[in-house]
Amino acid sequence: MSEQAVNTTRRRVLVAATGVVGAVGAGFALVPFVASMNPSARARAAGAPVEADIANLEPGGLLRVKWRGKPVWIVHRTPEMLASLSRNDRNLVDPTSEVAQQPEYCRNATRSIKPVYLVAIGICTHLGCSPIYRPEVAPDDMGPDWTGGFFCPCHGSRFDLAARVFKNVPAPTNLVIPKHTYLDETTLLIGEDGLRG
Numbered sequence: 001m002s003e004q005a006v007n008t009t010r011r012r013v014l015v016a017a018t019g020v021v022g023a024v025g026a027g028f029a030l031v032p033f034v035a036s037m038n039p040s041a042r043a044r045a046a047g048a049p050v051e052a053d054i055a056n057l058e059p060g061g062l063l064r065v066k067w068r069g070k071p072v073w074i075v076h077r078t079p080e081m082l083a084s085l086s087r088n089d090r091n092l093v094d095p096t097s098e099v100a101q102q103p104e105y106c107r108n109a110t111r112s113i114k115p116v117y118l119v120a121i122g123i124c125t126h127l128g129c130s131p132i133y134r135p136e137v138a139p140d141d142m143g144p145d146w147t148g149g150f151f152c153p154c155h156g157s158r159f160d161l162a163a164r165v166f167k168n169v170p171a172p173t174n175l176v177i178p179k180h181t182y183l184d185e186t187t188l189l190i191g192e193d194g195l196r197g
Contacts, residue, residue, distance in 0.1 A: 049190060050066070050067045050189070050191060051188070051189055052072075052074055052188040052189075052190060053186060054074060054117065054186055055186035059076050059077075059078045060077075060081070061075070062074070062075050062133045063075075064122070065190065067191055068191070070122070070123060071123065072120070073118070073119070073121075074117060074118070074119050075117065075118040075133070075135075075161065077110075077116055081135070082115055082161075085160060087147060088147060088166075092160065092165065093165050093166070093167050093172070093173070094165065096109075097174060101174050102174075102177035106177045110162055111162045111174075112162075113180070113182065114182070118161065118163060119178065119180050119188065120175045120176065120177055121178055122150075123175070124154065124155075126155055126157050126170040126171040127154060127170075129153070129154035129155070130152075131152040131157070131159060131175075132150065132151050132153060134148065135148045135149075136148060142158075146158075147160070147161070150163065152171065155169075155170040156169060157169040157171035159171070178191060179191060179192060180192070
């Protein structure tokens with residue numbers, strides 16, 4: 001083999017190797033730029049659905065979870081709590097949930113998929129305070145007609161155990177019911193409703 005043929009072969013190998021190393025280097029250089037175009041894990045988590053385990057939620061109990069930076073309440077309503085809901089209707093601003101603050105499948109007397117569980121965003125519709133869960137019936141500070149619900153300490157708004165707002169309080173509308181679905185008997189998915197299409 002002549003010396004010129006050896007140099008040509010050697011040159012081709014070196015050019016190919018340099019090209020491969022250059023392409024790999026360019027690929028590594030592009031990774032941070034391409035990755036910066038994707039939303040951060042924090043941004044993805046901000047809108048991601050959240051699972052809630054309700055297996056140990058006692059009747060009458062309240063479970064708080066966080067979804068999209070907001071408190072979400074899950075209340076395990078007792079038969080007595082459910083029976084008290086219709087007694088409040090005449091005192092409520094929107095007893096039949098005409099204002100669209102819940103998914104269509106929660107537009108019913110209990111504002112829920114399963115009547116025994118209330119799922120609501122725990123932010124007052126007046127100025128954004130977080131109401132207090134007050135399940136007791138007729139406490140001295142709430143009056144003899146109080147059948148349990150939520151009380152906003154900031155400006156006195158009241159909501160019943162279906163998160164419906166009472167008349168003559170600062171809050172203009174019911175509490176918001178988020179999209180949600182049941183993955184099984186004890187697991188709730190908040191932020192997604194399972195409806196496809």
